[in-house]
Amino acid sequence: MSEPTEPPWTAEQVQGLAPDASSFAAARKLAGASGWSDTGHGGSPAGLWGLCKGSGSKPYQTCVDLAEPAYRCSCPSRKFPCKHALALLLRWSAGQVAATEPPQWMTEWTTSRGSRAAKKAEQATAPRTEAQERAAQRRADKRAESVAAGIAELRTWLSDQVRHGIAGLDQAGYRPFEQVAARLVDAQAPGLAAAVRRLAPVPSSGPGWEQRLLAELSLLHLLAGAAANPETLPEDLAATVGSRVGVAVPTEQVLAGEPVRDRWQVVGTRDDTEDKLTSRRVWLRGRDTGRPALVLSFAMPGQALPVDLVLGTELDADLTYYPGAAPLRALVAARHGAPRSCPAPGPAQTVAQALDEVSAALSGDPWLFQWPVLLRGVLAPGSPWHLVDPDGDALPLDPALGEPLRLAAVAGGHEITLAAEWGPAGLRPLAVYDGVEVARA
Amino acid sequence: MSTSIWSDLMSSALVGTDRRRLVLPSVDGPLAAVLSSLGTELDPDGLLSAAAAVTVARRAGQAAARPQRPEPAAAETTPYAPVAAQQRLAALLSGGNAELDRTTARELAGEWLRVAAGRGLLAGPAILVALLDLGSSDASVRATVRAVGGTRLGWLALQGPGRWAWAVQQEEPVQPSDWDTGRLADRVRYLGELRARDAAAGRDLLLEAWPQEKASDLAALVAACGAGLGPDDEPWLEKALDDRRAQVREAAARLLGALPGSAYRHRMADRALACVQVAARRLVATPPTECDDAMRRDGISVKPPQGVGERAHWLRHIVEHAPLDCWTAYDETPAALLGRKFDDTWGPVLRIGLVRAAVTQRHGAWAAALIHDGFGRRDMDELRELAAVMPEQDLAELIAAQLRGKVDAAVRLLDVLPQPWAAPVADAVLECLADAERRRSGWWQLLRHAEWGFDPANAPRARALHDSLPIPDQQLLARFTTMLQTRHDIHQELS
Numbered sequence: 001m002s003e004p005t006e007p008p009w010t011a012e013q014v015q016g017l018a019p020d021a022s023s024f025a026a027a028r029k030l031a032g033a034s035g036w037s038d039t040g041h042g043g044s045p046a047g048l049w050g051l052c053k054g055s056g057s058k059p060y061q062t063c064v065d066l067a068e069p070a071y072r073c074s075c076p077s078r079k080f081p082c083k084h085a086l087a088l089l090l091r092w093s094a095g096q097v098a099a100t101e102p103p104q105w106m107t108e109w110t111t112s113r114g115s116r117a118a119k120k121a122e123q124a125t126a127p128r129t130e131a132q133e134r135a136a137q138r139r140a141d142k143r144a145e146s147v148a149a150g151i152a153e154l155r156t157w158l159s160d161q162v163r164h165g166i167a168g169l170d171q172a173g174y175r176p177f178e179q180v181a182a183r184l185v186d187a188q189a190p191g192l193a194a195a196v197r198r199l200a201p202v203p204s205s206g207p208g209w210e211q212r213l214l215a216e217l218s219l220l221h222l223l224a225g226a227a228a229n230p231e232t233l234p235e236d237l238a239a240t241v242g243s244r245v246g247v248a249v250p251t252e253q254v255l256a257g258e259p260v261r262d263r264w265q266v267v268g269t270r271d272d273t274e275d276k277l278t279s280r281r282v283w284l285r286g287r288d289t290g291r292p293a294l295v296l297s298f299a300m301p302g303q304a305l306p307v308d309l310v311l312g313t314e315l316d317a318d319l320t321y322y323p324g325a326a327p328l329r330a331l332v333a334a335r336h337g338a339p340r341s342c343p344a345p346g347p348a349q350t351v352a353q354a355l356d357e358v359s360a361a362l363s364g365d366p367w368l369f370q371w372p373v374l375l376r377g378v379l380a381p382g383s384p385w386h387l388v389d390p391d392g393d394a395l396p397l398d399p400a401l402g403e404p405l406r407l408a409a410v411a412g413g414h415e416i417t418l419a420a421e422w423g424p425a426g427l428r429p430l431a432v433y434d435g436v437e438v439a440r441a
Numbered sequence: 442m443s444t445s446i447w448s449d450l451m452s453s454a455l456v457g458t459d460r461r462r463l464v465l466p467s468v469d470g471p472l473a474a475v476l477s478s479l480g481t482e483l484d485p486d487g488l489l490s491a492a493a494a495v496t497v498a499r500r501a502g503q504a505a506a507r508p509q510r511p512e513p514a515a516a517e518t519t520p521y522a523p524v525a526a527q528q529r530l531a532a533l534l535s536g537g538n539a540e541l542d543r544t545t546a547r548e549l550a551g552e553w554l555r556v557a558a559g560r561g562l563l564a565g566p567a568i569l570v571a572l573l574d575l576g577s578s579d580a581s582v583r584a585t586v587r588a589v590g591g592t593r594l595g596w597l598a599l600q601g602p603g604r605w606a607w608a609v610q611q612e613e614p615v616q617p618s619d620w621d622t623g624r625l626a627d628r629v630r631y632l633g634e635l636r637a638r639d640a641a642a643g644r645d646l647l648l649e650a651w652p653q654e655k656a657s658d659l660a661a662l663v664a665a666c667g668a669g670l671g672p673d674d675e676p677w678l679e680k681a682l683d684d685r686r687a688q689v690r691e692a693a694a695r696l697l698g699a700l701p702g703s704a705y706r707h708r709m710a711d712r713a714l715a716c717v718q719v720a721a722r723r724l725v726a727t728p729p730t731e732c733d734d735a736m737r738r739d740g741i742s743v744k745p746p747q748g749v750g751e752r753a754h755w756l757r758h759i760v761e762h763a764p765l766d767c768w769t770a771y772d773e774t775p776a777a778l779l780g781r782k783f784d785d786t787w788g789p790v791l792r793i794g795l796v797r798a799a800v801t802q803r804h805g806a807w808a809a810a811l812i813h814d815g816f817g818r819r820d821m822d823e824l825r826e827l828a829a830v831m832p833e834q835d836l837a838e839l840i841a842a843q844l845r846g847k848v849d850a851a852v853r854l855l856d857v858l859p860q861p862w863a864a865p866v867a868d869a870v871l872e873c874l875a876d877a878e879r880r881r882s883g884w885w886q887l888l889r890h891a892e893w894g895f896d897p898a899n900a901p902r903a904r905a906l907h908d909s910l911p912i913p914d915q916q917l918l919a920r921f922t923t924m925l926q927t928r929h930d931i932h933q934e935l936s
Contacts, residue, residue, distance in 0.1 A: 011528055021535075028532055032930060094525060155486075162485040165457030211447075214454050218492030225490075351505045359501040366497040378510055381600040386508045393505035409569040409597050413513030424500055439567055 008097075009341060010312060012438060014089040016269060017069075017307045019079050027086030031094070035059070040100035041066075041092055046338050048092050049106045052084045062088050063106050065113065067338040068308050072109055081307065143188050147245060150187025151227050154180065154196075158221045166213055170203040191246025192227075194274070195220055195367075205400070215424070219367055239323035240365045249322055255333050259318035262286030264293065264332075265345040266309045267374055267419035268430025268441075280305045283372040283419065283430060284319070284330075290347055292357075292372045293319055293330040308332075311431060312438040314342035326364030328371070344435055348376035348417050351393035358422050371422045372430075378415055379408050384426055387418055398426035407432050410439050446476070447499075450492045458485050465491065472498055514596035522562040522589075526934035529553065530564060534571040541923065548893075549927055550575070551582055556935050558588035569597050577604045620646065625658055633665040640669030648677060656686040663692040670696060675703055682738045694740030698762050698802075706764045708739060713763030716756055717791065719771050719781070726787035728756035753790045760794025765804045775810035796823055805832040812839060821853055829857040837863035844869040844887075852886045861896035870895075874918065875906055888917075892924040900929035 018024035035053030045067035051059040054075060062073040062084040071081040091097050102110075128136075157180050161169075169176070177200035184193035199220070202213045226233060226241045233241060243249065268283040277298055284293040299305045309315070309332075318334040321327035349357070354373040361371050377389040379397075385404055386394035397404055397420075407429055410416070416434050420427040420441075429441035446468060453463040463483045468476055475494040479487045521527070533550040536543050554572075557564065564572060569590055576586040587594065587608060598608035619627040636643035647662055654662065663681065666674065674696070681693035682705075697705035717726045729736065732743045732755055740762075745754030765775075772778040783791060799807040808827040828836055836858055843851035844866070858866065870891050873884075895903070900922075907915055907922045 011524075025532060025535075028528070158489060159485040162454050162488050163458050165455055165460065167455045210455055211451065214451060214492055215496040218489045218496055221486070221489035222493040355503055355505060358503070362497060362501040366493070378513070380508045380511050382508055386506055388508060388510050392507055392510075394508050396506060403601070405597065405601050406567065406570045408600055409566045409593065412566060412593050412596065413511045 008092045016311045026083040030087035031090035039097045042099045043102040150189045155224045174200040236325040240325045257320040265314040282309045313339040315339045326361040351389045396426040514593045517591045527565045554585035558585045563591040564589045573605045629665045633668045636668040656688045660688040660692040691740040709763040710767035712759045723782045725784045728752040757794040761797040779814045800826045803830045809835045828854045841865040841869035855890040862894045888921045897928035900925045
């Protein structure tokens with residue numbers, strides 16, 4: 001026991017790590033089962049381990065590195081983390097795991113992981129050869145050409161919509177949008193393609209769709225115009241436009257940026273599946289700087305999403321932001337210690353402060369359609385529902401998400417801290433903190 | 442300002458700039474610089490640029506709304522169930538898993554609710570939406586959901602959809618107006634509750650309304666006076682026997698039969714002892730040869746039901762409604778009387794009459810004696826009816842004994858045995874399950890009943906039995922042990 005004792009994670013947090021609902025259900029059952037032995041937690045970095053009786057004669061060795069977190073289990077499951085690791089976490093969460101010295105198999109694993117991490121870091125920092133540089137440049141030029149052609153086509157299509165009128169688009173279905181999106185994918189502008197796909201459901205989104213569609217078309221037009229002439233833009237804005245178009249920024253370049261050290265609080269996570277690709281948004285807010293950040297990750301079918309940032313925890317770490325005029329997306333560049341539980345994130349904003357922040361962010365990135373806010377207030381029923389801050393100012397909740405009854409139940413009409421995404425249609429709740437617990441929205 | 446420009450942009454974009462040209466009016470304010478740079482007559486690109494400027498300006502300039510704050514939920518006065526129990530309920534409500542199907546998970550959630558309600562514990566706020574939805578689709582759990590939902594349940598239901606209204610409304614107390622204007626069921630309920638509170642007031646109310654009531658309504662209302670029945674009711678019930686409507690007489694006779702020491706009971710006992718006599722240690726029955734006025738007055742119908750002879754019918758009615766204790770005139774105990782030889786002709790009718798009597802009069806000792814007298818010979822429905830009135834301990838012992846013999850016959854009595862089953866039954870079931878030779882007919886049924894019938898405290902024993910069996914047999918017991926374990930955990934977690 002070299003580390004100070006951390007309060008264990010809540011079951012809710014453990015659930016956030018589960019790759020799917022059935023894994024978590026299986027883990028919950030397993031956690032209550034009698035097959036566990038030699039469980040313990042402690043060591044440095046802080047870890048969790050145990051033996052679980054499986055169907056074979058030899059029990060499975062399950063271990064969790066709580067700092068990262070990382071998992072290992074000798075079971076054959078391809079789920080990650082597997083139900084044994086989740087069950088072990090649940091037992092820890094329920095206070096059923098005592099602090100002891102780690103067994104040998106646990107320390108071996110910790111050590112081997114440490115050396116692997118060092119090797120990887122070495123590889124990443126190795127400089128590229130001249131030939132590699134040239135090839136990369138060629139690829140970049142070719143791509144720029146292709147993107148430019150795609151953008152030109154998009155601009156023509158946008159103009160055509162307005163020239164001929166958008167009134168009939170609610171009868172046309174998704175097809176017109178899909179065709180344009182497919183062309184943009186071919187043109188290697190995935191960001192633009194995704195933006196066009198986001199338009200597809202708008203004409204069938206109910207009354208007022210014309211307003212929403214024109215707004216989105218006009219912003220796409222603005223983006224395409226900017227992307228066609230990137231050299232005329234300031235550097236930051238050019239980077240924002242690049243990211244919106246879908247130009248990838250190399251990880252090394254991001255990690256080389258100015259690190260921002262803070263106690264980063266994981267205030268919300270959200271998974272989305274689009275076109276078979278699952279994305280996980282992890283929203284962070286710095287306790288000291290008050291800055292928001294977004295750690296975005298993707299997984300193809302069958303791949304596991306990274307689970308190292310757990311809702312309701314905070315992490316002392318260096319973050320580096322992707323370049324842009326309203327920096328938001330970031331990477332964790334360096335960690336300083338294990339995550340701690342964080343049942344009451346802060347500083348919470350008033351509605352006025354949140355609106356100011358959104359407004360400032362929009363002045364940098366006018367295409368912004370999500371921005372994390374951390375508000376304190378009460379939920380007020382109505383259509384739409386609102387979050388009312390102590391000053392009486394309120395923001396609407398996105399009515400498309402339905403009534404936030406579960407949140408209302410947890411809040412009980414009392415003041416809560418709500419982590420949400422701001423969007424043009426309203427807030428999208430991510431998590432609610434009632435001062436003791438965090439509940440996923 | 443941005444509103445009027447926006448509607449200009451909108452109307453042109455809807456039909457197309459080809460059909461409606463857009464001339465931008467001059468504007469002032471922060472958007473002026475951007476918009477004036479686009480020129481006055483806008484092409485499609487100009488329109489989109491102007492729309493983008495207005496859109497971003499609107500988003501960046503969003504103003505806060507000022508709605509009403511809600512009234513917060515009142516604080517709870519009873520404690521919440523422990524965290525592990527809350528998690529259990531959430532898991533059960535979120536549906537089944539590999540081991541428990543959806544329906545079973547719901548049934549187990551029902552058990553959770555009953556136990557929590559019994560122990561005065563609340564379900565956490567995060568589960569309330571699921572509970573409200575459960576109650577909306579299944580009215581049978583509403584009472585327990587209300588009990589474990591605390592004050593927040595009603596508070597939440599007020600904000601939620603209309604289908605949750607049941608959680609807001611209290612069970613409506615019966616109103617005096619139900620008596621005057623309600624449907625028959627409401628009137629019966631009103632009268633029943635009044636009788637339970639103030640028997641005399643209920644009687645006066647009924648007698649006042651008597652002349653206007655229809656026969657069928659009156660019969661139901663008289664039956665409702667079973668609540669608060671006492672010696673004071675004998676006079677008016679006797680008078681009701683003089684009513685010319687058979688339904689009313691029968692209803693009155695039923696109540697008089699339940700009134701200890703009533704003259705009606707004496708009359709029926711006299712009739713029974715007159716019809717059935719002991720001769721040379723045999724029971725000899727001589728049914729009445731006619732249904733006289735006195736018999737009719739006491740609710741005996743002249744006409745038998747289809748397929749029954751009239752004398753058999755009268756005999757059976759008399760035996761069924763004569764107080765069973767009258768037979769002590771011949772024998773001290775039911776068993777002794779049943780041990781006698783019965784009359785060849787009327788014996789079967791006599792037996793049926795006694796069975797009906799035990800069931801109607803809910804006479805435990807007689808029911809037990811009748812079951813022991815002819816367990817194998819009796820028809821199953823009759824057996825179950827008798828079992829249902831037997832004292833629990835007797836029934837448990839009977840079933841336990843039967844389980845060691847004929848499993849399938851015993852199984853069919855299990856659902857009348859009050860849950861949780863008494864220890865002797867649980868012991869016998871485990872014994873039966875352990876014996877591979879006896880896993881035959883009725884065995885599956887036995888397991889299904891045992892899932893809910895067992896006291897969950899037996900879970901470790903069931904688990905031990907499961908583990909002691911060879912692997913193929915373990916699978917047969919898997920569901921039973923899982924269910925019992927889950928119920929055991931529910932009870933433990935809620936303590």
